Amino acid sequence: MARPVLPLYALQVFEVAARTLSFTRAAEELFITQSAVSKQISQLETQLGYPLFHRQVRKLTLSAQGEVLLPYVTRALATLEKGLEATGRSVKNRLRLKAPSCASRWLLGEVREFAREHPEIEVEVTSAHAHDINFAREPFDLAVVFVPLPSANLSLTPLFIEQLTPVLTPALSEQVGVPLTTPSALTHYPLLHPSRDKRDWTQWLEAVGASEIGVASGQIFETLDQAMSAALQGFGVSIADVTLLKDELAHGAVLAPFDQLLLTGCGYALARPPADKASAAAMLMHDWLLARHRVEPEAMKSGLVSLAATVAG
Template sequence: MKRLPPLPALHTFLVTAQCCNFTRAAQLLHITQGAVSRQIAGLEEHLGYPLFLRQARGLSLTREGQDWLPRVQQVFALIEEGVQQVGARSTTLQLKAPTCVMRWLLPRLMEWQALRPDVPVELTTTVQHGVDFRREVFDAAVVYGARPNHGLQTQKLFDEQLTPVCAPQLLSGALPLQQIADLDQHMLLHPTRDQRDWNAWLDAAGASLPRQGKGQHFETLDMAMSMASQGTGVAIGDWSLIGDDLKCGRLVTPFPLKVSTGQAYYLVRPQGSASAALQELLAWLCEQAQAPQ
């Protein structure tokens, strides 16, 4: 069996064939023109036929060189694809998300890791609702707000729908929570300083409470929900995020009214190609978001 030609020489042939100029090939390969010429001559000697016609105005491919070029291109394309795919399997995906979506996202990432331990995900949480991929090194992010429109690959997870939530014992305790007016007898837990979420829901319900402006304020939605699950008061929660809490009985929704705010949660990533692992994770998260609660 004839010995295969050396890979470095094939790479030199590929670059030289694409520009048909020894000087330019040397610049692209960061070697001397003489080294390029020697590698091509050695490859031609190994194969037993010329690959280039040396002419006064430059180089041109022989018939054999023309036949070799697409085959060598295919070989290096397969090598590059293999490097990318194998590297993707061993690379941790970097994901960013705001704390307000943690109650929904974290259990699903734990499930993903159980299903795909070969594709680890590193999650960074923040109180910020956006991401700037020009300055932040993440593969993808969950963002909250209006639909992003600044050159990102965007997939909607779900719309924000506000509704009161509380611990089950508040429904039939000393001050049973049975109608909207009963909210005035309980502490309202506010996930924001401006109380906008409670105000939006009460306005939609056509209700005004004497003690509406009073209550406890928290820095994050997750903190308010955690306090509500302990029976401290009634929080205003996002229906889309609390499915797991409702299923296990940590929280209940005392009233059926859900108010859409026009805001939503989105999965975003930079424009351009993405690894197969990242595409699979994002598609899986979207499927989870569309599953009925």
């Protein structure tokens, strides 16, 4: 059986008129005219099939049916109001973040830390292949984007710079049995490519003076995250960003056999909508992330640096 359509606005008007016992005061409280109040009550009575008020000269009283109905309407409107308040709190305290799939690994760790300090805020992370954001079209409160650094876009604040170096598992190193003491030893290992153009391997090998090593062979992946995950499973040697694999490197799950880190001149930045359109929760997490990771301008450079020096720093 279909549920009848409830005349919610008319019931709200009834509740105010019944509480004040005055169409005039009801009109003032609801910011409508007295005739509008009278019309809503008359239509409601017609729909219900019985009178709700006794209309007398200068006096308004509830009918027997009105007396029965009023407490139910009062409780129902109060329940609806509580539901709307709860929904508003839920939306206010929910954050939706977008990040490239490769950066999601890093961002999820940050979200865990943020949740410990701010358990009242619910954070959702969406991974995407796209490295950009359009807040006017996409339903996100903050986004991590991959861009050249420094960026001319004032709404972007750098979080960390891209630092690439080869990585592999200790088990694969033991299995192949050829120590990676020099880049030339890479010819004994399967290479994993984070992109079809193989630019990451090409750039790193050129930077360390080993461009003669061919990159034609090896498995190709769609994203850096996929290639790094394959390296973690022992499928080969992948170029990796040491920030994104910080925990795995620290715990020995993967090795970075070479001391050379390539700073590509790109990095990951935090994007937010205009301040007047950003929620309080979004600005809270925005400032929290920048306090932990903001990159100073002098650190935004390209070229080779020492992995050992970077870790020590």
